[in-house]
Amino acid sequence: MARKLMKGNEAIGEAAIKAGCHLFFGYPITPQNELPEYMSKRLPEIGGTFVQAESEVAAINMVYGAAGTGSRVMTSSSSPGISLKQEGISYIAGSELPCVIVNIVRGGPGLGGIQPAQSDYFQSTKGGGHGDYKLIVLAPSTVQEMVDLVQEAFDLADKYRNPVMILGDGMLGQMMEPVEFKEREIKKVDHSSWATVGMGDREKPNIVNSLYLDPQELEDHNHKLQRKYDEITANEIRYETYNCENAEIILIAYGTTARIVQDVIPMAKEKGIKLGLIKPITLWPFPYDVFNDYVDSTKAFLSVEMSMGQMVEDVKLAVNGKKPVHFYGRSGGMIPTPEGILENVIEVLGGLE
């Protein structure tokens, strides 16, 4: 299939439609508006439904309702809007409903700004809403990867009956790149044992809820969720490594930042410094184990983020004190430059000598 030049946010929309998502509930917020705009144009053309909700809170609850019928459904927002959706996300996770939530991250806290950031890492990977739950969090670093991961997100959501978050940032959402929509089979999953699609021939109604007033029942439910999260961790970790064999320093970066770090690797080589990159694609489950492959051969790790230091905590858990872990970040919509990162690498190396 021919490649097409598309803006990140619009490519997400088309990828979702090609994955069989015919329902979208959204609310305007910069920098993700092109996505609901695209869906409002495209979905009616294919007999789908777009609703602009009265708030992010309403939009995620519409997703809850539609997901409860077993339909493929998506919503999108950006950081402050995702904060508003957290109540619904917790209910969706607690009720084990499949859906895809896109967060095109902007700088915070509070109203923050409208420029790209990665400061929602904690919110996305450590919960965000109340209770013990996990989202599968996928972090693309190109528009093509965004397309591929959005399509995969729907399969993962259906397979595990779990919400999946696509964690992009304002840069990826606004960027135009050539993309290819690969032909892929929509994996049909039978949801008839739990979805609320009417009584049909059933004797008992299907009930979608997350209420367990008996403490033992709630604990059992939490154990069940945990077993599912363990299964996801065993099966679904995705990451890429570049140049990590015998690297002096291994940088860890995802999304937009991973692309910038890829430019730093040849710059460092010219100065005689061998850098590697671990690029997590699933931020949850985080690829802790890959660090074991390189922890003996490298001198130190450096987490590069568009935040004040969030993923670095997972890097420290992965490295477990065996080697120094450093952090370099820009925030508030400031983008790390290759030069800034390289300067930081040299500082880290100086400190090691």
Add this chain to the structure above:
Amino acid sequence: MQEAAHGRAPAVATGIKRAIPESIVFTYQGDGDLASIGTAEIIHAAARNENMTVIFVNNAIYGMTGGQMAPTTLPNQRTTTSPRGRDVSSAGNPLKMAEMLATIDGPAYIERTTVHNIKGISRTKKAIQKAFQNQVDKKGFSLVEILSTCPTNWGMTPVESLSWLEDNMMEYFPLGVYKDIEEEK
């Protein structure tokens, strides 16, 4: 059945109805749910004329959480969070949801009924039937607000609470059909 978060039932019902338009979808909501935390959701579901049925039970108090002041608690009515009676100068005024929603162009049918006597129960039954028939006939958003008692949290016997409803609630929340697109034709 789907259990919705407090106040969010009209949004959840919208999601279900949009996913499976041929299904019959209704929400069952109390006054704290529909007239306080979920005000935005009910107003916009009505404005979109979602083809659904809403059963709204108004008993002027938060019953499940133990008798706190509701958005429909009457002026001077005592609750656990208005122990000296609802002072409208600081606690605000009760919301008349049927009247408010009837000002919106979207809805097909809005009626307020009561279940404190046989006549009221019989009228309520008819109203609920109509609210569902409207959905079957694809006429759109239909809501029945039902005045109801809460003897436990009102601190009254069941019989006393029936007269309190008639003497106090019905004056503030008059019964009647507030909107019916059939009659407008």
